[in-house]
Amino acid sequence: MHNSLASSSPSSASPTTSEPEQQLAVLPPPALRNGHPIAAPMAMTAMAQAVRGIKDLTDTPPLSQSVNSTAPSSPRMPPQRQNSGSQTPRVRPHATTLNIPGMTRSRVSPDGRIPQRDVAAKLVIVMVGLPARGKSYITKKLQRYLSWQQHDSRIFNVGNRRRHAAGIKVSANSRLAPEPDCLDPPVQAATILLNGMPAPRALAPDRLEPPTMLNLNHAVGEERGDADQSAKFFDPKNERASAMRDQVAMDTLDELLDYLLNRGGAVGILDATNSTIKRRQQIVDRIRHREPKLGILFVESICRDQHLLEANMRLKLSGPDYRDKDPHKSLEDFKDRVAAYASAYEPVGKYEEDNDMQYIQMIDVGRKLVQHRLKGFLSGGISNYLLSFNLAPRQIWITRHGQSIDNELGKLGGDSPLTERGHCYGQALYRFITQKRKEWIMEQKSKMAQASFPPHPGDNTPPYPDMNRDLDEKNFCVWTSMLQRSVETAEYFDADDDYDVKNWEMLNELNSGQFESMTYDEIASKYPEEFHKRSRDKLNYIYPGVGGEGYLQVISRLRDMVREIERITDHVLIIGHRSVCRVLMAYFMDLTREDITDMDVPLGMLYSIEPKPYGIAFHAYKYDEMRGWFEEMPNYKPQKAARGSV
Incomplete structure (x- = not known):
C-alpha cells in the first residue's frame, strides 16, 4: 500500500504542497521476503529517484517567476446568482427580518426601509x-413616531369617512378630505349607500353644492333631514345604519390595503371601534383575501380611570360631531352613543388567542399593557413605545448651545468651548426658563380652578386627567450632550439644586468623520464630489471616515431618547446641537423626511412644546442679545435653512 501511494500519478497530488515528499522520506523500506542482500539499497535508490521526478513535476515556480510571467492572468468573474441547482424558480418566501433606515442595508433595500417585496414585514394596525377611549390619540402618536423612524405610515379613520359620507364637515387637515372636483371610490360608494344617489362630480370649487342628506334615524320614506349621527345612528338594532357603517369600514380598509400593497406603504392604521369579534374577523378575512402574508396587530384601548374618561369625553364634545351644539345635550347624546356600543362590545382576548392573533391591550393610556404573540420588529417597537405614554401636563424645551469658538470660525463638529457671547446666552437661558417655570405653574392652577364638566360654550381648557395633582412637585430636568459647548451652556442650571442636570452621549452632534473641524468652503474645495453628493441627499448621506454619521444614524440613536421624553412626567430642557435639534423637532412637529435636514435651527432660538391630548402647543422664542432676554415669535413657522448649512 505504501508503494502505491509513492507511485501515484502527479495528477492526483496537490501541485502546491510538498506533503508527499515528507511522507516518502520517513517511510521505512519495504520488507522483501527472501530478498538478496543488496535488494534493500537498490530499492532505496529507486525510491529517491522517483521522488526527485515527482518534485520536478510538482514544484511551484518562485513568486518572482510568476509575477514576471507573460501569460495572461485569469479575469475576476463576479458571483452569479444561483438557484441551488434547481431549474424551477424559488418558491420559499424570503426571510423577514427587521429593517431600520440608516442602520440596515440589503440588495432589495439599500436605504434600510421595508421593501415593497417584503410584504410580511408590513403591518396593519x-x-x-369604545368611543372616548383615546384611540385617535394613540393612532396619531403612533403614526408620528413610525414616520419619524422613516417607516411610511398613514391613518385611515373610519369616523372621518362616515362623517363625510353623511355630509358632516370634516377638518381640512383630514387625510380623507376629498378633492373639490371628485370623490374617491370608497367615499362615493358610502355616499350612494347613505343618500341613494351619487355625489355630483366636476363642480368648480366656487359652485360646490352641499351633499344630499338622509337621516338614518328615520324609516325609509320619512322626511329627509340632517344626518346628525346621533346615538340612534350607532344603535346595533338600526339595520340600515349598521349596513352603512359596515360598508364605510370595509371601504376604508380597502384603501388602507391599497396603500400597503400598491403605493409603497409600510404601516396602515385602521382607526375605528371594531368592537365585536364579528367585525374583527371580517377585517382579518378581508386582509387575508387580499394578501395572506400581511401582518395584523390589534391595539385595544381600555379606560377604567374616571378622570381619564371625563377628559376624553370633554375632548369629544369639541369634536366635529358636536361642534356648535349645546354641551349638556351633547354630553347626554354621547353617553347614549357609548352605551349603544357597549351593549354589543366584545373585548380582545380569548378569541384572538385561540386563533393565534397578535394584540396589545392598553389600559388607561399606558398604565398597564397586555400583549399576545407579538411578531416582528415593528410590533415589538410599537409595544415599547406604547409603554412610554403618559398624559401629564409638562413642558419640553429645545435649544442649541451658546456660541462656541468653532461656531465663530464656521467649523464643523469639534469640541471647542463657548465664547463670551455663548456664556451670556447660557445665563440668559437660565433666567428665562426659571421665570417661565413659575408662570406655567400659575397658569395651570388657573385652568384647574376654571374647568367645568361638561365644558361651557367656548371653554377650550385642555382635558388633562392629571391636572388635579400637585404641580409644585414637578421636577425640571436639563439634558445636555457630552460636548463642552453644550455642558457649559447648562452651567447655571447645574449650580441650582432646583434643576437636575444630566449629560447624554446620544445628544452629541452628528459626527462629520474625516471632515471634523473643517469649514464648508474647505470641503467644497478639497472634496467637491462629497460636497455635491451630500447636497443631493442630506438625509441618506453619511460622512466618510472613522465615526462618520448621517441624519438617519442620529434618528436611530435618539429613538430611546424620544421614548424617555414621552415617559417622564417632569419638565425637560434639551441643550443640543443643530442636527439633534432638527431631529427632535421633526418628531414633535411631525415633519416630513424632506424637511428634517433643511429646518432652520439657528443659535439663539428656543422652542417650547407642551404635549396635549389633541397634539402639541408650540411656541418659539428668539434671543435678544442686547437685552439678555427672549422674545416670543407669534405665528412662528419652521423655515428652510440657508443653502450650504449643516
Whole structure:
C-alpha cells in the first residue's frame, strides 16, 4: 500500500504542497521476503529517484517567476446568482427580518426601509375600543413616531369617512378630505349607500353644492333631514345604519390595503371601534383575501380611570360631531352613543388567542399593557413605545448651545468651548426658563380652578386627567450632550439644586468623520464630489471616515431618547446641537423626511412644546442679545435653512 501511494500519478497530488515528499522520506523500506542482500539499497535508490521526478513535476515556480510571467492572468468573474441547482424558480418566501433606515442595508433595500417585496414585514394596525377611549390619540402618536423612524405610515379613520359620507364637515387637515372636483371610490360608494344617489362630480370649487342628506334615524320614506349621527345612528338594532357603517369600514380598509400593497406603504392604521369579534374577523378575512402574508396587530384601548374618561369625553364634545351644539345635550347624546356600543362590545382576548392573533391591550393610556404573540420588529417597537405614554401636563424645551469658538470660525463638529457671547446666552437661558417655570405653574392652577364638566360654550381648557395633582412637585430636568459647548451652556442650571442636570452621549452632534473641524468652503474645495453628493441627499448621506454619521444614524440613536421624553412626567430642557435639534423637532412637529435636514435651527432660538391630548402647543422664542432676554415669535413657522448649512 505504501508503494502505491509513492507511485501515484502527479495528477492526483496537490501541485502546491510538498506533503508527499515528507511522507516518502520517513517511510521505512519495504520488507522483501527472501530478498538478496543488496535488494534493500537498490530499492532505496529507486525510491529517491522517483521522488526527485515527482518534485520536478510538482514544484511551484518562485513568486518572482510568476509575477514576471507573460501569460495572461485569469479575469475576476463576479458571483452569479444561483438557484441551488434547481431549474424551477424559488418558491420559499424570503426571510423577514427587521429593517431600520440608516442602520440596515440589503440588495432589495439599500436605504434600510421595508421593501415593497417584503410584504410580511408590513403591518396593519387595527384599533379596538369604545368611543372616548383615546384611540385617535394613540393612532396619531403612533403614526408620528413610525414616520419619524422613516417607516411610511398613514391613518385611515373610519369616523372621518362616515362623517363625510353623511355630509358632516370634516377638518381640512383630514387625510380623507376629498378633492373639490371628485370623490374617491370608497367615499362615493358610502355616499350612494347613505343618500341613494351619487355625489355630483366636476363642480368648480366656487359652485360646490352641499351633499344630499338622509337621516338614518328615520324609516325609509320619512322626511329627509340632517344626518346628525346621533346615538340612534350607532344603535346595533338600526339595520340600515349598521349596513352603512359596515360598508364605510370595509371601504376604508380597502384603501388602507391599497396603500400597503400598491403605493409603497409600510404601516396602515385602521382607526375605528371594531368592537365585536364579528367585525374583527371580517377585517382579518378581508386582509387575508387580499394578501395572506400581511401582518395584523390589534391595539385595544381600555379606560377604567374616571378622570381619564371625563377628559376624553370633554375632548369629544369639541369634536366635529358636536361642534356648535349645546354641551349638556351633547354630553347626554354621547353617553347614549357609548352605551349603544357597549351593549354589543366584545373585548380582545380569548378569541384572538385561540386563533393565534397578535394584540396589545392598553389600559388607561399606558398604565398597564397586555400583549399576545407579538411578531416582528415593528410590533415589538410599537409595544415599547406604547409603554412610554403618559398624559401629564409638562413642558419640553429645545435649544442649541451658546456660541462656541468653532461656531465663530464656521467649523464643523469639534469640541471647542463657548465664547463670551455663548456664556451670556447660557445665563440668559437660565433666567428665562426659571421665570417661565413659575408662570406655567400659575397658569395651570388657573385652568384647574376654571374647568367645568361638561365644558361651557367656548371653554377650550385642555382635558388633562392629571391636572388635579400637585404641580409644585414637578421636577425640571436639563439634558445636555457630552460636548463642552453644550455642558457649559447648562452651567447655571447645574449650580441650582432646583434643576437636575444630566449629560447624554446620544445628544452629541452628528459626527462629520474625516471632515471634523473643517469649514464648508474647505470641503467644497478639497472634496467637491462629497460636497455635491451630500447636497443631493442630506438625509441618506453619511460622512466618510472613522465615526462618520448621517441624519438617519442620529434618528436611530435618539429613538430611546424620544421614548424617555414621552415617559417622564417632569419638565425637560434639551441643550443640543443643530442636527439633534432638527431631529427632535421633526418628531414633535411631525415633519416630513424632506424637511428634517433643511429646518432652520439657528443659535439663539428656543422652542417650547407642551404635549396635549389633541397634539402639541408650540411656541418659539428668539434671543435678544442686547437685552439678555427672549422674545416670543407669534405665528412662528419652521423655515428652510440657508443653502450650504449643516
